[in-house]
Amino acid sequence: MELYTSWLHGPEFLSHPSLCLNTHQVLEYPLHPEDPEIKRVFVHAADITETHSFLCMFDSISEWVKVGRIISHILKFIRLTRKIKVSSIVSDSDTLDAITIMIQRAYFPEELDRAAKSMPIVKSSSLFKLDPFLDSKGILRVGGRLRDGLTAYRVSHPAVLPAKAHLTQLFCQQTHRETAHQGKWTTINHIRNRGIYLVGQGSRMIGSLIQRCVKCKRLRGRPIEQKMADLPKERTEPSAPFCHVGMDVFGPYMCRDGRKEVKRYGLIFTCLSTRAVHIEVLNDMTSDCFINSLRCLIAIRGPVQSLHSDQGTNFVGGDNELNKSLKDMMSEKTQAYLRSKMCSFNFNVPAASHMGGVWERLIRVVRNVFNGLLVEKDSVRLDTTNLRTLFYECMAIINSRPLTNQQLAHESSVDPLPLSPNMLLTMKSESPSSPPGDFDRSDLVSRKSWRRIQYLAEQFWLDGNWNISMIYRNDRSGTLQNQMLR
Numbered sequence: 036m037e038l039y040t041s042w043l044h045g046p047e048f049l050s051h052p053s054l055c056l057n058t059h060q061v062l063e064y065p066l067h068p069e070d071p072e073i074k075r076v077f078v079h080a081a082d083i084t085e086t087h088s089f090l091c092m093f094d095s096i097s098e099w100v101k102v103g104r105i106i107s108h109i110l111k112f113i114r115l116t117r118k119i120k121v122s123s124i125v126s127d128s129d130t131l132d133a134i135t136i137m138i139q140r141a142y143f144p145e146e147l148d149r150a151a152k153s154m155p156i157v158k159s160s161s162l163f164k165l166d167p168f169l170d171s172k173g174i175l176r177v178g179g180r181l182r183d184g185l186t187a188y189r190v191s192h193p194a195v196l197p198a199k200a201h202l203t204q205l206f207c208q209q210t211h212r213e214t215a216h217q218g219k220w221t222t223i224n225h226i227r228n229r230g231i232y233l234v235g236q237g238s239r240m241i242g243s244l245i246q247r248c249v250k251c252k253r254l255r256g257r258p259i260e261q262k263m264a265d266l267p268k269e270r271t272e273p274s275a276p277f278c279h280v281g282m283d284v285f286g287p288y289m290c291r292d293g294r295k296e297v298k299r300y301g302l303i304f305t306c307l308s309t310r311a312v313h314i315e316v317l318n319d320m321t322s323d324c325f326i327n328s329l330r331c332l333i334a335i336r337g338p339v340q341s342l343h344s345d346q347g348t349n350f351v352g353g354d355n356e357l358n359k360s361l362k363d364m365m366s367e368k369t370q371a372y373l374r375s376k377m378c379s380f381n382f383n384v385p386a387a388s389h390m391g392g393v394w395e396r397l398i399r400v401v402r403n404v405f406n407g408l409l410v411e412k413d414s415v416r417l418d419t420t421n422l423r424t425l426f427y428e429c430m431a432i433i434n435s436r437p438l439t440n441q442q443l444a445h446e447s448s449v450d451p452l453p454l455s456p457n458m459l460l461t462m463k464s465e466s467p468s469s470p471p472g473d474f475d476r477s478d479l480v481s482r483k484s485w486r487r488i489q490y491l492a493e494q495f496w497l498d499g500n501w502n503i504s505m506i507y508r509n510d511r512s513g514t515l516q517n518q519m520l521r
Contacts, residue, residue, distance in 0.1 A: 088141055089137060090137055090138065090141050090200075090201075090202065093105075093201065093202060094201055096205070097205070098205065098209075099202075099205040099206050099208065099209035100209065102134070102202060102205060103127070103130045103131075103134075106130045106133050106134055107125040107129075107130050109133075110125045110129060110130070110133060111125060131206075131229070131230075131231075132172055132174060132194075134202055134206075135174055135194045135196060135231075136172070136173060136174060137202075138196055138197065138200050138202055138203065139174065139175050139194075139195065139196075141200075142197045142200060143162065143175060143195070143197075145157075145160070146160055146162050146167060146175060147169070147173075147175060150167060150168060150169045150175060151169060161234050161235060162175075162195060162234065165177045165178065165195065165232070165234075166178030166179065167195060168192075170192075174194050175194065175195050176192040176193065176194050176195065177192055177193055177194075177195060177232050178192070179191065179192065187230075189229070189230025190227065190228060190230060193227060193230045193231055193232040194230055194231055194232065195232055195234055196231055196232070196233060196234065197233075197234055197235050198233045198234060198235045198236055198237040198239075198240040199235055199240070203233065204240065204244065206226075206231070207222065207226060207233075207240070207241055207244055208244055210222055210225050210226050210229065211241070211244065211245065211248065213225065216248065216250050216251050216254060218245070219238065219241050219242050219245055222241055222245070223237070223238065223241060226241075267307075269307045269308070269341065269343070270307045270308065270393070272308075273308070274308050274340075275337065276306050276308070276309045276311060276336065276337075276456075276459055276460055277304070277306045277309075277311070277313070277332070277336040277337060277339060278306075278308070278337075278338075278339065278340045278341075279306070279307040279308060279339075279340060279341050279343070280304050280305065280306060280307065280332075280339050280341070280342055280343070281304075281305050281307055281342075281343040281344065281391065281393050281394040282302060282303060282304045282305070282342060282343070282344050282394065283302075283303055283344060283345060283391065283394045283395065283398055284300050284301070284302055284303075284317065284320075285300070285301045285303065285398050285401065285402050286298070286299065286300035286301050286317075287299060287300050288300070288301070288417075288422065290417055290418055290419055290422055291417065291418050292418065292419065297318075297419075298319075299316055299317065299318060299419055299422055300316070300317040300319075300320065301314055301315075301316065301317070301401070301426060302314070302315045302316070302317050302325070302328050303394060303397060303398055303401065304332050304336075305393060305394045305397050306456070307343070307393060309456050309459045309460070310393075310438060310456055311434050311456030311457075311459065311460055312397055312430055312433050312434060312456075313332055313335070313336060313430060314401070314426040314427070314429065314430045315328040315331055315332065315423075315426070316328075316419060316422055316423045316426060318419065336460075338378070339378050340378060340379070341378065341379045341380075341381060342378060342379070342380045342381065343381045343382075343383070343391075344380075344381075344382055344383070344391070345382070345383050345387075345390070345391045346382045346383065346384075346385055397433070400433060401429060401433070431457070434455065434456040434457045434460065435455050435456075435457050436455060436456070437453035437454065437455055438453065438454045438455060438456070439453055439454060
């Protein structure tokens with residue numbers, strides 16, 4: 036019992052009269068206004084008046100459908116309590132009218148009072164030019180001279196809503212969704228057909244809503260332009276042809292070996308400074324075959340200082356055999372051969388095809404024409420020797436393309452010929468001539484294999500002309516190399 040009383044009232048010595056906590060008397064010193072130690076302080080007081088409105092309950096709601104559902108339940112409850120004999124189903128127009136009345140009472144109280152007393156609206160009001168009036172439901176509507184017209188009452192005299200209201204913005208968002216995410220003026224037209232007139236920069240508000248719409252960004256968003264990186268030093272510094280080489284593998288192509296069908300691949304080497312190409316045939320994706328092709332390149336074009344290639348989806352190509360090519364080509368045998376030739380093997384980062392655009396653009400030219408020729412003539416199989424000859428014919432045609440289009444734009448015959456990779460390789464201005472003789476489709480089934488090769492090379496010359504003419508437009512190093520050679 037003693038513990039209970041001490042728990043409620045505390046210990047007894049705290050309530051003893053002899054205990055006095057204020058033992059020291061506070062002394063007050065007079066302050067003189069002329070004292071230099073006294074500093075004046077200005078205090079700003081602000082009066083805050085809190086207004087509790089029913090609309091504040093909807094500030095956390097982000098969907099118009101949910102607001103309409105809440106208002107419809109409230110209207111049903113009012114009808115049941117007042118025992119109003121009307122339909123239990125609340126229409127969308129009734130819900131919109133109820134929300135309109137709440138918004139107008141919160142944002143246009145003075146205009147409603149003046150309109151109820153049949154007094155003119157003050158000129159400083161945003162509704163002065165609209166000639167507003169109150170209808171039978173107590174909604175403030177736009178006036179005018181169309182009261183006797185045949186147009187719908189809601190369209191000729193729309194209700195007034197402020198554009199800055201939260202519920203108004205939710206209504207505009209819902210109307211924008213109903214119009215299948217169309218433009219600003221289409222949304223404004225549907226809002227006007229619903230009997231709503233926006234006051235206070237409504238067009239700008241709808242434009243900002245559409246700008247923030249995620250689906251509109253997906254449908255009509257502008258693609259982002261990637262800023263191009265600086266060119267590597269291998270493409271900008273003066274060097275001999277095929278000192279810095281980029282390579283890639285394309286294919287496979289079905290060839291004939293006796294009675295068997297075998298796969299052959301193309302290995303393209305492109306000079307990073309002169310933009311010349313060299314194509315070799317790969318019998319398989321082993322390191323021995325790759326070293327043999329690299330030896331052919333060095334024997335014909337001279338020593339190579341650096342090799343650049345892709346890895347990942349570009350180099351691998353998505354094929355099971357090509358998946359193993361990266362490991363085979365990076366074997367110890369390949370590394371030992373490259374070290375003996377003082378050549379460095381540089382790989383781009385995985386899944387970065389944009390870093391190998393120098394050789395990918397040239398592969399596109401060769402692959403498009405080759406696929407069109409060989410797939411269309413699927414019944415005609417080439418052997419490895421004929422495929423290699425066709426590669427060399429196409430290599431000569433590609434190397435005769437112009438690196439710049441400045442001289443081509445002038446029609447004068449006095450201007451020099453445009454610079455081409457063949458001029459840098461062979462030091463000859465003449466381009467390789469077209470295949471000798473006349474060849475037709477019947478040469479595809481001829482027993483003379485050289486006629487088949489010449490017909491295919493002629494088709495490459497004709498079909499690949501549009502592809503070759505597009506290369507120098509995307510080539511950035513051609514103009515620089517032309518300036519360096521001058």
